[in-house]
Amino acid sequence: MSTLHADPHTSPGYADLILSALRRRPNHIAFRFTGEDGMRRAWTYQETAQQIERTAAALGRLGLAPGNAIALLSGPRPEAFTVMVAACLAGLRYAALHPLGTVDTDRSILSDCAADLLLVDDTRFASRAHSADTRVVTLSELGRLVDDTRPGADDPRGPALYLFYTGGTTGEPKGVMLRDRSLVANAWACSSWAWPPETNLLITTPMSHAAGLLVAPGLLRGASFELHPSFNVDRFIDAIEQHGVTASFLVPTMLYALLDHPRLAGADLSGLRWILYGAAPTDPTRLVQARRVFGPVLSQHYGQAEAPNALTVLDPAEHSDDPAVLGSCGRTMPGVKIALFDPEGRAVTAGETGELCVQGPLVMDGYWNKPEQTAAALAGGWLHTGDVARLDETGLITIVDRIKDTIISGGFNIYPREVEDALCTHPAVAASAVYGMPDPRWGEAITATVVLRPGRTATPAELTDHVRELKGAIWAPKRVRLRDSLPVTALGKIDKKKLREQS
Structure with a gap:
């Protein structure tokens, strides 16, 4: 030209x-x-x-x-x-x-x-x-x-x-x-996060997804990147102790594995300045644990493929021991507009749940060769994320659950994440996954698969009673299964489809 x-x-x-x-x-x-x-x-x-x-x-x-x-x-x-x-x-x-x-x-x-x-x-x-x-x-x-x-x-x-x-x-x-x-909008938005000076960020997750889009904003901030072929807790700790790694991106299952590793107690993690986490809901009780172990270095981001990485952020300074804050995904990022709508397309008021919808330059153009799905996702000039969320008076946004994961039990809408958060406040629970299963009486029965912490015990009846006491009878699981681990997808998210197939 x-x-x-x-x-x-x-x-x-x-x-x-x-x-x-x-x-x-x-x-x-x-x-x-x-x-x-x-x-x-x-x-x-x-x-x-x-x-x-x-x-x-x-x-x-x-x-x-x-x-x-x-x-x-x-x-x-x-x-x-x-x-x-x-x-x-x-x-x-x-x-x-x-x-x-x-x-x-x-x-x-x-x-x-x-x-x-x-x-x-x-x-x-x-x-x-x-x-x-x-x-x-x-x-x-x-x-x-x-x-x-x-x-x-x-x-x-x-x-x-x-x-x-x-x-x-x-x-x-x-x-x-x-x-x-x-x-470009993604790169500029993510560069506004709390990148520490002289960031050396460890990437262990596939660069085909969120981790790959972290590189451009890091380069704008002068960061370096340490690359590992996969996540391994021992290699992760070695990278901090021996290779000057100061930051990393972790999905929740990786964060939990790090917190539960026996080597963590004696590790020198003083060089760690930033842990960026996201890609799936994170148990607030584990975030309290992580904050006490690692210090004020946690930063959460929320996005999806259709508007990647940078819709909301919960900065390190906003992390506290308040479950309401830790259960949120933070505040709207500059450059995007977020609104919550009910099924009829009306904006909901603060404290009510609605589908989280987005406008801004970050939003996709559509789905390749899928005009009908594109029209549905971008109906009314908004990206419809499929996430149910709640906005409080201070501007904090909490993702309640995916619309498709909502359990309708006995005529009530139950959001699995609320049950999972309740289960994870039990001292014996390391992780949980909640989902609906067909039931002739309830329509869908609230079903929970639970992993216990090493050396701890709890019965299914005890865990059910724990949720009932915290949330009420409507939220109490009808079935609780104890397992050694939870299956995860290629992205490190809990695979509820496989759990349903195993039930």
Whole structure:
């Protein structure tokens, strides 16, 4: 484009924003990771920017042009970020396959996004790639091509289209369309969180989801990222004690595993400055425990694939021992508008429950190739999240539950999370999951699967009585099952679908 005719009001694309952030601190470390040879390695900001530009050019050498589609199957490694940004820079349609997904889900996503190329981490996922009908190139092959490629003025460029696939555990995956507008809004919003100075953030969760979208705002704040292939408590503690990690992102099940680990009592975690948690409801009693163990370093965020990561935030300064505060997801982020509506589309008053709906540049464009589902999700000019929430007089928002998880028992609407929070106040309970099961008398019977703390005991009748005393008879579970663990999805969320199948 001629600079004489450029629009002076054009906003930078997502890739341009990231490249500008990387060029500000050329010698700063962007990624630390363990290479395939077992040696620890690091990429500077400058090296990361070069990798992005060279990868975009290399994708062109592979015959891809703006409007084509690529998919990536990889664990947490620098290429999981640089390939995504390179695809955005080159105007490609990009989708990431979940490392813990299934072959059937892979095929569904590859078919839906019409992928022209699948890039695969050949050190871990070669067997899954063999089942793909799409053309496959390994990251090792791509790396050699990138090393032999130099970006040029005629390299293809275009607008970004990130397809963020969701819903694979409950039905056919849906490709959430996030364009430059949404991705840039996400980066700027998340950069306003309480990132500590000189953040070195450990990523152990798949970069195909929330963790991958933490990198851009971190780069805007000058952060570095330590990458582990998966979550392991011993490696997590080692990273803090030996490798200077100061922050991490944890889903609730990971936080609980850390709190329950026998090594925690003797660990030196004085370098830990920030724990960002989210992706699923977190037990307030465990947050009280975490705050006492780690100090004032907890920060919660709430979002969903359709408006990722940055709808609300509960900053470290707002965390306290108040269950009402810890049970909330914080306050509305700048740049978005949130309202709660009843089933008839009327705004509810403070203290009442309603569906949480959102407006703002962060919101998706829609679902790829699914116009009817797009129309339903964006009806009335609002993103309908499917979450039931409550707003108090101070502006705190509490997610009560998913609309689809609401239990109708004896004619009453029961929100499982309220029962779970009550169960977890019992001193013997480590974790719980509550869901409805068909029942000829009640319509749905409140059913709870409970994991007890090591060395503690409690009977199902005792746990039922505990909920009855706290909440009343309507909320008391009709069935309580004791188990050693709760099944989780690939995203680390409790898998209630599997629990229902096991009941």
